[in-house]
Amino acid sequence: MPYPDRVADAVLLAGPLYHLTSRADRLTALREAARVLRPGGVLVAAAISRFASLYDGLARGMLARPAFQAIVERDLAEGQHRDDERRPGWFTTAFFHHPDELRAEVVDTGFTDVRLVAVEGPGWVADDLAAWLDDGSRRATLLRFLAAVESEPSTMGASPHLLAVSRAPR
Numbered sequence: 263m264p265y266p267d268r269v270a271d272a273v274l275l276a277g278p279l280y281h282l283t284s285r286a287d288r289l290t291a292l293r294e295a296a297r298v299l300r301p302g303g304v305l306v307a308a309a310i311s312r313f314a315s316l317y318d319g320l321a322r323g324m325l326a327r328p329a330f331q332a333i334v335e336r337d338l339a340e341g342q343h344r345d346d347e348r349r350p351g352w353f354t355t356a357f358f359h360h361p362d363e364l365r366a367e368v369v370d371t372g373f374t375d376v377r378l379v380a381v382e383g384p385g386w387v388a389d390d391l392a393a394w395l396d397d398g399s400r401r402a403t404l405l406r407f408l409a410a411v412e413s414e415p416s417t418m419g420a421s422p423h424l425l426a427v428s429r430a431p432r
Contacts (some may be wrong), residue, residue, distance in 0.1 A: 280309055313420070360419065
């Protein structure tokens, strides 16, 4: 980034970690974020879950297609998402993190106290999510329970998107 060292109070990486398919490149992006952050500055790094294409395929009826099955198999095994035929409506080349990999990459670049957060949490499975959000009482109930599980390690991969939140070392 064209910025001097230690000038930012916060850095949002919304895309690089899933568009950079090699671990070395992702670590470079995270190190660059660490370089521009002031001590104690906040890092928020977005990632796509290793399991996102499976959920998407089930939700959109694509898992029955052999070509999509092959993509999901590779996603689950390696996190390397590829649609070499560039089918319209299918996701581009990307890396899909296992939650443990995301945490390790952030830690390996010098960040400490890394907190992972499930972006959608279990709310994305609700058929009537809009109704829950439109009703103040139901919304409060939903948000209370989502907050209770948003950082639960055993359910982290059930969210299609993840955030790693940390602070630069002081």
